Amino acid sequence: MAALDEEYKDSPAVNTVFMYISIFFLMPIFMLLMLYRMSQHRNYTHKKISDCRLKGTFAMFFYLVYVIGMLSSEFSATGLVAFSILFLLPSLYQFHKAKRIKRKLHKRLEQYQNYFMENQVTTIERLGKLTGERPEIVKNELLHWIYIGVLENIDVQANRVFIYGSYQEPQVSQRHVHIEVNHTAPHRPHPSREAVAPPPPxxxxxxxxxxxxxxxxxxxxxxxxxxxxxxxxx
Structure with missing residues (x-):
């Protein structure tokens, strides 16, 4: 019998059985954590985007692992089709869903700005009815845009939006509107013979x-x- 180097080891660095066991244990842990994240993010649109990307990456990882393993063994068209249906298509769908949610989030931002500037709507419940979203989602979206500095001079407290600036007063007929506006001085129209200087560009x-x-x-x-x-x- 040929002599072997004493440092040579024929067994894997990590036991194969242990590796399979770790896969079965880690996958349920990931899925449980993912379910917990989704339950906590149900009212946070911007967090749903990262959740979709995470689920897409998870499914793509398993698909790539199978493809790499197939390259070192016999090609199986049936197995490739099955894994494409189980992992590749759901992965692509989750990435597409993340982009769709992001587009809708930015579209609603433009709607919020129009409602504040033109219609003077500042109640969370009313904004929810106009955008078709639940009030909890609307409130968290506004807080998100305020936090990252996109919406300025706006504060959200309870179920109302407080605007600080020179927005026009709402029409009297809009009874559902509740606005808190801080002006530096009350507007008192008075006749003046001098022409008013145009605002700076x-x-x-x-x-x-x-x-x-x-x-x-x-x-x-x-x-x-x-x-x-x-x-x-x-």
Whole structure:
């Protein structure tokens, strides 16, 4: 019998049985944590985006593991089709769903801004009816945009939105509107012979995208979309 090097080991570095056991244990742990995240994020639209990406990455990982394993063994068309249906298609669907949720989130941001500027709607319940979302979701979306600095001069307390600035007063016929506006001085119209000086033109400013970190130059008071990730810049 040929002599063997004393340092040679024919067994795997980690026992194969242990590896299979770890897969079966870690997968349930991941799924339990994922279910917990989803239950906690049901009223947070921006967090649902990361959940969809995480589920898509998880399914794609198992699909790639199978494909890599198939390359080192006999090709099985049936197995490839089965794993594509079980893991590849759900993975692609989750990534597509994340993009769709993100587009809807940014679309609702534009709706919120229009309601604040034009219609003076500042109750969470009313915003929910106008956008078709539950009040809890609307409130958390507004808090998210305020937290990252997209919505300025706005505060959310309880079920009302408080606006600080020079928004126009709402029409008397809009009884459902409740607005708190802080003005530096009450508006008292008075006759004046002198022409009122026009307001200064808006100045350009450089902002950093909260989505991808890119820098862009926009005018003060202007809202644009990022050229790289389509996020709202203001």
């Amino acid at each position: 808006p100045k350009p400013k450089t902002v950093q995208c909260h989505g991808c970190g890119a820098s862009m130059t926009i005018m003060e008071g202007e809202t644009k979309r990022c050229e790289y990730c389509d996020s709202i810049l203001s």
